[in-house]
Amino acid sequence: MKSSKLKICVVGNMLTLPWSPDHAGIVQTLEKFKTEGRIGDYRIADCAQHHNSNMDIIDTIKAFAPDLVLHGMTDSLSSQWAEKIRAVLPKTIQVMSMWDYRPQTLNYDGLWDTWKKSGPYLDLITLSNKGQMAWWKKDFGVETMYWAHGCVVKDVEFDEQYLCDTVFTGDRHMSGPYRNRVDFIDAVNKLTPITWINKGGGDADQERGKVWMDLGKIYYSAKTVLDISHFCEDPGYAS
Numbered sequence: 001m002k003s004s005k006l007k008i009c010v011v012g013n014m015l016t017l018p019w020s021p022d023h024a025g026i027v028q029t030l031e032k033f034k035t036e037g038r039i040g041d042y043r044i045a046d047c048a049q050h051h052n053s054n055m056d057i058i059d060t061i062k063a064f065a066p067d068l069v070l071h072g073m074t075d076s077l078s079s080q081w082a083e084k085i086r087a088v089l090p091k092t093i094q095v096m097s098m099w100d101y102r103p104q105t106l107n108y109d110g111l112w113d114t115w116k117k118s119g120p121y122l123d124l125i126t127l128s129n130k131g132q133m134a135w136w137k138k139d140f141g142v143e144t145m146y147w148a149h150g151c152v153v154k155d156v157e158f159d160e161q162y163l164c165d166t167v168f169t170g171d172r173h174m175s176g177p178y179r180n181r182v183d184f185i186d187a188v189n190k191l192t193p194i195t196w197i198n199k200g201g202g203d204a205d206q207e208r209g210k211v212w213m214d215l216g217k218i219y220y221s222a223k224t225v226l227d228i229s230h231f232c233e234d235p236g237y238a239s
Contacts, residue, residue, distance in 0.1 A: 005040030009061050011081065012072035016048040019212035021151035022099065026072065028152055047075045057081060062088045071096045071122075074108075077115035086121040096142075097126045099149040101229070101237045103177065104135060116140050131236020155216040162214070162221035164195040168228065169211055169218060172198055181230050194226070 008030065014023040030042045043064045050057040058081065061069060069085060069092055076082060082094050096118070102108045108115065119140035127133055128149035137144040172182050185194060197211055197218065211218075219225050231237055 005037070006068060007040050007064065007066045008042045008068050008070060009045055009064055009066035010042065010070045010072055011045045011047065011057070011061075011076050013046055013048045014044045014072075015046040017209070017212075019209040021153055021212060021215055022149065024154065025150060025152040047073050058084045058088065061085055065089065066092055068093045068095065072099065074098070074100070074111070074115070077118050078111060080114075080118055082118040082121035093123045094121060095124045095126065096122050097147060098136075099128045101129050101132075101231055101234070103231055103234055104132065106177070112139070129234075129237040131234060133236075153216045153219060155213075156220045157217055159214070159217035159221050162218045164222050165193060166224040166226060167195045167197060167218060167222035168226040169197045169215070170228075172196070173230070178230055181228055181232070185226070185228065195222070 010026060010030070012023065012026070014020075014027050017023055018027070027044070030039070033039045034042060043060075043066065045057050045060050047057065049055070050060065062085075066089075069082075069089075071077075071082065071094065076096065082096070085092060085094060107113075116139045119142050122140065122142045125136055125140060125142050125144045126147035127136060127144060128147060130146050133144045133146065136142075168185060170181075173179065174182060185196065188194060189196075229237065
């Protein structure tokens with residue numbers, strides 16, 4: 001007899017990047033919901049794993065036959081997976097969650113016109129910024145709601161190697177408007193020393209993973225922690 005409890009499939013790199021605090025939070029919540037009996041089961045359709053192994057992510061999702069697909073990666077929009085899922089699972093609810101941000105002037109790095117083609121196949125869009133809700137709703141033609149972007153920071157403990165006056169963790173993107181954050185932090189660094197811990201490398205890079213794994217130690221051990229998003233000056237966006 002088929003269970004009446006919800007089956008959820010999350011599309012995202014939670015298996016490739018398990019150290020990422022937001023990924024850890026998603027998996028933690030799914031496990032909690034499953035243990036409490038609030039959902040029947042869940043699967044992670046990891047984008048990077050499928051790309052690297054030349055597997056078709058649609059086949060993986062179809063085999064699991066979820067009641068709800070939560071798209072947590074823009075790969076879904078760039079590859080128009082929502083349309084392909086609708087073709088094989090017409091009754092499955094599809095939600096796109098955007099936990100990142102680009103100014104509207106960038107048209108999401110030129111991908112916007114491709115992304116919005118997924119609109120007819122989505123049932124809901126959630127955004128972690130309030131300033132763009134009207135834009136997404138209009139161009140996608142889909143109901144849009146605010147969903148704050150949170151994360152889980154584990155292993156909170158003191159580590160002397162991270163004892164510094166001020167710390168910032170993040171990438172040093174030097175191109176276009178991304179450079180504004182770098183220039184700002186470098187300017188502040190001339191007034192008071194900032195220890196910049198850079199998350200270098202790609203999706204499976206060990207250095208990048210080490211920073212994520214040590215976030216609890218970094219945040220607890222430093223005297224001051226800076227939290228500055230790439231576009232922190234834009235209305236409605238906050239990390």
